[in-house]
Amino acid sequence: MTVVELARRLRGGAVSARELAQQALDAARRRADLNAFIALDAERAEAAASAADAARAQGRDTPLLGIPFAHKDIFCTRGLRTTCASRMLADFVPPYDAHVTERLDVAGAVLVGKTNMDEFAMGSSNENSAFGAVANPWDGTRVPGGSSGGSAAAVAAGIVPFATGTDTGGSIRQPAAFCGITGLKPTYGRVSRYGMIAYASSLDCGGVLARTAEDCAHVLAALAGHDPRDATSAQRPVDDYVAALDQPWAGLRIGVAREYFGAGVDHGVAAAVHAALRALEQQGARLVDVSLRNAHHAIAAYYVIAPAEASSNLSRYDGVRYGHRCANPTSLEDLYTRSRAEGFGAEVQRRILTGTYVLSAGYYDAYYLRAQRVRRRIADDFAAAFAEVDLIAGPTTPTPAFRLGEKSGDPLALYAADVNTVAVNLAGLPAISLPAGFVDGLPVGLQLIGPAFAEARLLAAAHRLQQVTDWHTRTPGARP
Amino acid sequence: MSRAWEAVIGLEIHAQLSTASKLFSGAATAYGAEPNTQASFIDAALPGTLPVPNREAVRKAIQFGLAIGARIAPESVFARKNYFYPDLPKGYQISQYELPVVAEGVLPVRLEDGRTLSVRIERAHLEEDAGKSVHDAFHAETGIDLNRAGVPLLEIVSAPVLHSPAEAVAYLRTVHTLVRWLGICDGNMQEGSFRCDANVSVRPRGETRFGTRCEIKNVNSFRFVEKAIEYEIERQIRALENGEAIVQETRLYDPARHQTRPMRGKESADDYRYFPDPDLPPLRIVPEDIERERAALPELPEARRRRYIEAMGLPALDADQLCLDRATADYFEAALATLAPQAADPAAAKLAANWVLGELAAALNEAGLDIAAARVTPTALAQLLLRLREGAISGRNAKEVFAAMWAGEGEADAIIAARGLRQISDTGALAAAVDAVLGEFPAQVAECRGGNDKLLQFFVGQVMKRTRGQAHAAQVNALLREKLAP
Numbered sequence: 001m002t003v004v005e006l007a008r009r010l011r012g013g014a015v016s017a018r019e020l021a022q023q024a025l026d027a028a029r030r031r032a033d034l035n036a037f038i039a040l041d042a043e044r045a046e047a048a049a050s051a052a053d054a055a056r057a058q059g060r061d062t063p064l065l066g067i068p069f070a071h072k073d074i075f076c077t078r079g080l081r082t083t084c085a086s087r088m089l090a091d092f093v094p095p096y097d098a099h100v101t102e103r104l105d106v107a108g109a110v111l112v113g114k115t116n117m118d119e120f121a122m123g124s125s126n127e128n129s130a131f132g133a134v135a136n137p138w139d140g141t142r143v144p145g146g147s148s149g150g151s152a153a154a155v156a157a158g159i160v161p162f163a164t165g166t167d168t169g170g171s172i173r174q175p176a177a178f179c180g181i182t183g184l185k186p187t188y189g190r191v192s193r194y195g196m197i198a199y200a201s202s203l204d205c206g207g208v209l210a211r212t213a214e215d216c217a218h219v220l221a222a223l224a225g226h227d228p229r230d231a232t233s234a235q236r237p238v239d240d241y242v243a244a245l246d247q248p249w250a251g252l253r254i255g256v257a258r259e260y261f262g263a264g265v266d267h268g269v270a271a272a273v274h275a276a277l278r279a280l281e282q283q284g285a286r287l288v289d290v291s292l293r294n295a296h297h298a299i300a301a302y303y304v305i306a307p308a309e310a311s312s313n314l315s316r317y318d319g320v321r322y323g324h325r326c327a328n329p330t331s332l333e334d335l336y337t338r339s340r341a342e343g344f345g346a347e348v349q350r351r352i353l354t355g356t357y358v359l360s361a362g363y364y365d366a367y368y369l370r371a372q373r374v375r376r377r378i379a380d381d382f383a384a385a386f387a388e389v390d391l392i393a394g395p396t397t398p399t400p401a402f403r404l405g406e407k408s409g410d411p412l413a414l415y416a417a418d419v420n421t422v423a424v425n426l427a428g429l430p431a432i433s434l435p436a437g438f439v440d441g442l443p444v445g446l447q448l449i450g451p452a453f454a455e456a457r458l459l460a461a462a463h464r465l466q467q468v469t470d471w472h473t474r475t476p477g478a479r480p
Numbered sequence: 481m482s483r484a485w486e487a488v489i490g491l492e493i494h495a496q497l498s499t500a501s502k503l504f505s506g507a508a509t510a511y512g513a514e515p516n517t518q519a520s521f522i523d524a525a526l527p528g529t530l531p532v533p534n535r536e537a538v539r540k541a542i543q544f545g546l547a548i549g550a551r552i553a554p555e556s557v558f559a560r561k562n563y564f565y566p567d568l569p570k571g572y573q574i575s576q577y578e579l580p581v582v583a584e585g586v587l588p589v590r591l592e593d594g595r596t597l598s599v600r601i602e603r604a605h606l607e608e609d610a611g612k613s614v615h616d617a618f619h620a621e622t623g624i625d626l627n628r629a630g631v632p633l634l635e636i637v638s639a640p641v642l643h644s645p646a647e648a649v650a651y652l653r654t655v656h657t658l659v660r661w662l663g664i665c666d667g668n669m670q671e672g673s674f675r676c677d678a679n680v681s682v683r684p685r686g687e688t689r690f691g692t693r694c695e696i697k698n699v700n701s702f703r704f705v706e707k708a709i710e711y712e713i714e715r716q717i718r719a720l721e722n723g724e725a726i727v728q729e730t731r732l733y734d735p736a737r738h739q740t741r742p743m744r745g746k747e748s749a750d751d752y753r754y755f756p757d758p759d760l761p762p763l764r765i766v767p768e769d770i771e772r773e774r775a776a777l778p779e780l781p782e783a784r785r786r787r788y789i790e791a792m793g794l795p796a797l798d799a800d801q802l803c804l805d806r807a808t809a810d811y812f813e814a815a816l817a818t819l820a821p822q823a824a825d826p827a828a829a830k831l832a833a834n835w836v837l838g839e840l841a842a843a844l845n846e847a848g849l850d851i852a853a854a855r856v857t858p859t860a861l862a863q864l865l866l867r868l869r870e871g872a873i874s875g876r877n878a879k880e881v882f883a884a885m886w887a888g889e890g891e892a893d894a895i896i897a898a899r900g901l902r903q904i905s906d907t908g909a910l911a912a913a914v915d916a917v918l919g920e921f922p923a924q925v926a927e928c929r930g931g932n933d934k935l936l937q938f939f940v941g942q943v944m945k946r947t948r949g950q951a952h953a954a955q956v957n958a959l960l961r962e963k964l965a966p
Contacts, residue, residue, distance in 0.1 A: 075528075076527065076528045082527070084527070089527065092527065094526065094527070094528070095521065095526070096521060096526075098528055193528075193530060194528065194529075194530055195528040195529075196528055197527040197528045198527075198528065198759075200758070201757075201758035201759050202758035228532065229530060229532060230530050230532075231530065231531065231532050231533065231759060231760050231761060232758075232759065232760075232761060308755060309758050311562075311753075312560050312562050312571070312572050312753070312755070314571075315562060315564065315570065315571020315572055316525040316527070316569060316570050316571050318564060318566075318571060320566050320569075320624065321524055321525070321569060321624070322526070332566065336564055356753065359562070359753035359754075359755055360751055360753060361750075361751045361753075364753075364755070368755060
């Protein structure tokens, strides 16, 4: 059920927040096979649900009041272990809440647990987790996508109506596409990064995974806004995303980026996305061809900039103040080397090495600076396109979910699958992935990209599509 | 120094900006607190924490830039300097690299021989301090104190334009005076809030290329800076004269032996992998920010010094001394304002300067007090000097009165009255005293009239004795000369 439906039932007294929390916890335990959760916190959920029920009895009625949800285990939760799916932080209990945690707390949503993810958000299959891989609810032999794989699986399996996620190169949109749900990555700076464990600071973006665009609008309304604790947080006022959902939009121009339908895109995926676009056209949208000339450079630029920032961001995990510390270090260097070698998984180590390399004297100009120039061109391409169109559309991913283990031995093949999502992060734009059909029983995602701070427009277009299609209502068959 | 060699010195000064909180966190910066009581989650680099720049530190950087006539960058960039060390919680230090907030200023530096050196300051940038490793608190373990981690520093980098230890120290002192004058740094070298690294190289005189330089760290007093540079220059010359090459390295100064030696330990961090900090947007400073600071800028030491000499007629030496720190200069001006409220009065200025730099300085020194804690206010001192100028008390008695004021016995007039120190300058009364003395010593009077001038001082002494020191000495002298004329 959606957030909106659950809120209606709570309001009508058909169900209590405590019952919903219990149902979510039961469902999470029943679907332990998915491995979607790193931790469940029944005690905290019950306390929050009771508080929500009490508030409702007092007359409070806000959209998320009493709605159960899960946090990606990258958002710090005071007093509740926050691991980033890393052995490095296996025992880390934050003494503070992330901004996103605070906001949902204030909104009255009920946290039931922390979801699995790729370690430090590095990956797109959720196979890089110190807590094991996550299964795709549509097909247990396939990946749910990543890095917010646990969140996507938990929502797709109906355990929680929404979950938080982070998106650095597609980590909300790609798992949303693979799991047949809706995932919103807001504009960079729209949601504070305070308390969200950093992977690549200039790209990291908190957001939401839910069943519908309407639900995403309700959650974004709670998350968005300026936070003085994050110097990159936008000062700009927050739009009324929910009110904008039903605003009329005659003649919305949707740019169809030909680069997003290039070689490597599955025919079934392309067909499903075209069909969804035709549905939007029938609703009065105008489809326009656009070109994003530097799109093919996005992967290369991303895999320079993100590791560069990561190599520095992850330097703090040194075994000195918190986190994993190796046994019996013999020297300072031994402490660093073994703590980090033991604490970080292979992909994290790979990106730290890459990032250290591209920032090194003699390579900085050739890699880091060049990647930044490419980044600017990619942003310029989008800016030029948005002079002609209101939104840009394409498939979120070139293929549906691949098999567990299929690409884990080939990092480059895995990186290449991010082709349609990473450019959006490089340009700092908002984008949404929504269900657009199936290929061989596996969900396909349509990606809509907007200009900076055009979340309201994105959500309205997605909502309109979800009024005339029913892909988002499909759920995977019940399993054991 | 050998005539054949020329030393080239550049200083990197770290001035701790006196802000209440740290450069990127709200933790306090007070010195001497219990270890780790002034470290926030941000300073400890807990996961998910983010830096937010302290605008107060930025304001202070702007003030320094304006004071040296530098360019204030409308947009400067915080960069990460990456290296591993236990007292560096994030694994990087946030500093400024390619685009510093302050660029290209000049500071006039007065040397002891009277020359003025224009020292070019290449840049001044904001950066955070690291924490402190504590090696002696735990057995076989090192403790980390993060109180200092994140404290705001202004790193002031001079061009390599200094050529002797004396020039380097004169420049260092001038910067020290300036930052305290501006109130942006307390200048306390013992507590480490004003530190200096020196880059030293030597080259054959006449050579325009630079020699290989060594960086000397850990010099925490003016004297040590001078000694360390002196040693380092001699060491390099000796090496070069022996045909050895200078190795570019960081050296530590050992104050016990007055030597520098290569630094060991610390990751040999030649490659800091600087890159712009993605957590911090470029630091924007709009013209209004700059103008606000410019308007609030105090009269600078050099301008004030010139005013003291040119408008007040003070000797250069006095002006130099008074302008060594702003509180002293302000004290002087406050006293002078009471002493000579109207027009320029060079004699009054000189009198006030003498007392501020003489009696007052000595009293402060003896009590180990800062001028801010002086036990005699500028107005009170001026009251005393007024009496002295009027001739109501003698110079010697004025010192006694000052000592009594310092001891808390009250204001000048009250002390003069209570101790009966008012000087007798009434001609009638003085004449009576002189006549009485002359009547008492007829033989000496005759001898004196006979040409023995030395006896004049004997009579002055006798008159003083009779008047308990209150007689106006010059008047007594004049009267005696008149009455003892042959």
